[in-house]
Amino acid sequence: MAMNTSSATVWSSTLATTRPQRTSGLVRAEWTKMRTVRSTVWTLLAMAVITLGIAALAASTIASRWNTFSVVRRLTFDPTSMSLRGLLFSQLIIGVLGVLVMSAEYGTGTIRATLAAEPRRARVLIAKSAVFFVLAAVVGEVLAFGGFLIGQSLLTSPVPHATLTQPGVLRAVTGGGLVIAVLGLFALGLATIIRHSAGAITAYVGVLLVVPIILQTLPSSFSQPILKFMPFTISNAMTSVASQGSSAFSPWVGFAILVGYAIVSLAIGGWLLAKRDA
Amino acid sequence: MIDVRGVTKRFKDNVAVDDLNFEVPTGVVTGFLGPNGSGKSTTMRIIMGLDHADQGEAVINGTPYSKLAQPLREVGALLEAKAIHPGRTAFNHLWFLAQSNGIPRRRVHDVIELVGLDQVANRRVGKFSLGMGQRLGIAAALLGDPGTLLFDEPINGLDPEGILWVRNLLKGLASEGRTVFVSSHLMSEMALTADHLVVIGRGRLISTGSVGDFIATNAGQYVRVRTPRPDELEGLLEAQGAQIRREGDGSLSVSNLSAEQIGITSGNAGIFLYELSPQSASLEDAFMEMTRDSVEYHGHRLDGATATTNGK
Numbered sequence: 001m002a003m004n005t006s007s008a009t010v011w012s013s014t015l016a017t018t019r020p021q022r023t024s025g026l027v028r029a030e031w032t033k034m035r036t037v038r039s040t041v042w043t044l045l046a047m048a049v050i051t052l053g054i055a056a057l058a059a060s061t062i063a064s065r066w067n068t069f070s071v072v073r074r075l076t077f078d079p080t081s082m083s084l085r086g087l088l089f090s091q092l093i094i095g096v097l098g099v100l101v102m103s104a105e106y107g108t109g110t111i112r113a114t115l116a117a118e119p120r121r122a123r124v125l126i127a128k129s130a131v132f133f134v135l136a137a138v139v140g141e142v143l144a145f146g147g148f149l150i151g152q153s154l155l156t157s158p159v160p161h162a163t164l165t166q167p168g169v170l171r172a173v174t175g176g177g178l179v180i181a182v183l184g185l186f187a188l189g190l191a192t193i194i195r196h197s198a199g200a201i202t203a204y205v206g207v208l209l210v211v212p213i214i215l216q217t218l219p220s221s222f223s224q225p226i227l228k229f230m231p232f233t234i235s236n237a238m239t240s241v242a243s244q245g246s247s248a249f250s251p252w253v254g255f256a257i258l259v260g261y262a263i264v265s266l267a268i269g270g271w272l273l274a275k276r277d278a
Numbered sequence: 279m280i281d282v283r284g285v286t287k288r289f290k291d292n293v294a295v296d297d298l299n300f301e302v303p304t305g306v307v308t309g310f311l312g313p314n315g316s317g318k319s320t321t322m323r324i325i326m327g328l329d330h331a332d333q334g335e336a337v338i339n340g341t342p343y344s345k346l347a348q349p350l351r352e353v354g355a356l357l358e359a360k361a362i363h364p365g366r367t368a369f370n371h372l373w374f375l376a377q378s379n380g381i382p383r384r385r386v387h388d389v390i391e392l393v394g395l396d397q398v399a400n401r402r403v404g405k406f407s408l409g410m411g412q413r414l415g416i417a418a419a420l421l422g423d424p425g426t427l428l429f430d431e432p433i434n435g436l437d438p439e440g441i442l443w444v445r446n447l448l449k450g451l452a453s454e455g456r457t458v459f460v461s462s463h464l465m466s467e468m469a470l471t472a473d474h475l476v477v478i479g480r481g482r483l484i485s486t487g488s489v490g491d492f493i494a495t496n497a498g499q500y501v502r503v504r505t506p507r508p509d510e511l512e513g514l515l516e517a518q519g520a521q522i523r524r525e526g527d528g529s530l531s532v533s534n535l536s537a538e539q540i541g542i543t544s545g546n547a548g549i550f551l552y553e554l555s556p557q558s559a560s561l562e563d564a565f566m567e568m569t570r571d572s573v574e575y576h577g578h579r580l581d582g583a584t585a586t587t588n589g590k
């Protein structure tokens with residue numbers, strides 16, 4: 001070892017300095033985190049199997065029972081909505097994934113490594129939300145279109161089937177996929193607020209399914225105005241070709257309300273993330 | 279250099295860090311000593327911008343952590359071993375950290391090799407032993423080749439060879455001109471590793487300075503004396519300027535007076551001695567003595583008596 005008799009050695013890093021990386025490095029880091037845990041892959045796989053499976057099952061059941069259907073039922077049959085019914089399960093599963101993407105950071109302590117690497121916490125949440133939104137939107141669209149195509153291909157004459165060029169069909173299919181992505185973000189926001197997997201999943205399932213079920217047991221004069229705001233009602237209106245009348249908002253108004261939920265949950269989550277100790 | 283200025287941190291009504299002021303100099307290993315619960319980890323989390331101080335601030339080379347653009351290139355830390363997703367591989371854990379700070383992939387391989395994890399880089403961290411987790415944490419700290427390093431109890435869970443490795447690593451890093459801040463509750467370990475000490479108890483600064491000074495002032499000599507007439511002897515020795523502590527087993531620990539002087543005094547007074555043995559207080563004793571009043575969690579002896587008089 002060379003003896004350094006002069007005063008003190010001054011440290012200088014051997015790593016080449018780069019321009020301070022802006023968002024791109026953070027986004028890539030979040031994507032690496034997402035793709036390198038098994039839960040992401042398994043959850044998305046389960047989502048695909050269930051959603052496409054339900055589309056196939058529902059279509060073949062209807063095709064085999066068509067002859068027994070009443071005239072009214074035949075006239076109001078919405079083949080698009082039928083083939084997108086499995087998206088309800090996608091909504092549940094994407095919520096679980098959205099929760100895990102954030103709560104696992106807290107559960108495992110990775111959050112401290114994450115925030116040491118980027119102390120500007122709002123940026124961490126924005127990068128994570130952006131990456132997750134893109135992932136959920138791609139998967140949501142693939143499953144919506146996949147479910148639609150599988151479902152329609154199994155509806156053979158005399159059962160009517162839908163095509164993407166019919167009015168309202170493309171909106172229903174694309175919108176169904178987008179609803180998945182936005183609900184996933186809403187769940188991610190809930191997890192940022194609650195920080196525990198079980199608690200955040202409970203809250204999400206509560207909003208998605210439990211509250212609507214409870215509301216339906218109450219007098220409709222009371223429950224109807226609230227039900228209109230539930231994600232369940234909004235996503236039903238989005239995936240139906242026919243109008244739902246006064247019982248639901250029009251598809252894109254409803255969608256804007258869902259986006260509002262996601263933004264509010266992420267904004268509260270982001271505020272708490274910045275304020276709390278990690 | 280790390281500069282902690284008047285930092286106070288409360289958790290509900292528990293004051294974990296209490297108006298703490300100290301500096302961590304560059305180019306040497308600084309040991310951060312304190313009993314369990316004295317606020318070492320909390321202080322380190324505040325330096326890292328993870329916990330928010332209620333009062334005061336901590337800066338690194340003049341800048342608060344939260345203002346660093348690519349912090350991993352300036353500060354590296356091992357705070358808790360295994361605060362890592364168990365389902366992710368060692369490589370992927372380091373790789374996402376590298377990406378977030380624009381650190382090249384080559385460097386990930388370099389630090390994996392440096393800590394000796396090359397064989398298991400692609401294994402899931404959940405399968406790692408405590409020591410392997412500790413090495414991965416050290417790799418993460420070194421990832422950005424930073425000039426400032428914080429290690430919270432880095433030798434926890436390491437075998438003797440691993441402890442020696444960490445000791446040499448810390449000294450090597452400091453000799454390159456880096457700031458190295460290491461917490462421990464083992465004074466003996468710090469005596470071997472550190473050049474500088476910051477000692478805290480109950481969140482307050484007790485002492486700071488070089489290890490050499492600490493040893494000179496604290497590692498005193500004393501004589502252990504056992505006698506059937508301790509009260510009488512105590513009075514006689516005190517008259518000659520001795521400092522005496524009564525131990526739990528009835529013996530006396532006498533300092534400021536040599537064994538010869540004690541022997542002559544007791545002989546002249548006709549007091550029998552059963553034991554007269556010179557002892558040198560270890561640094562560990564000195565540390566315990568120093569923090570005695572600030573120890574939060576006291577051990578209890580098996581016979582039911584409290585080990586120290588300062589029970590909560």
Ligand SMILES: Nc1ncnc2c1ncn2[C@@H]1O[C@H](COP(=O)(O)OP(=O)(O)OP(=O)(O)O)[C@@H](O)[C@H]1O
Pocket residue numbers: 289292293294312313314315316317318319320321463
């Ligand atoms: N997140 C927290 N919430 C509430 N109290 C906390 C929290 N973190 C630490 N404390 C309390 O603050 C005090 C200091 O704890 P800290 O972990 O900093 O001590 P330490 O010196 O690192 O101890 P050890 O040697 O055991 O690691 C303790 O009383 C502890 O209970």
Ligand SMILES: [Mg+2]
Pocket residue numbers: 318319320430
């Ligand atoms: Mg600690």
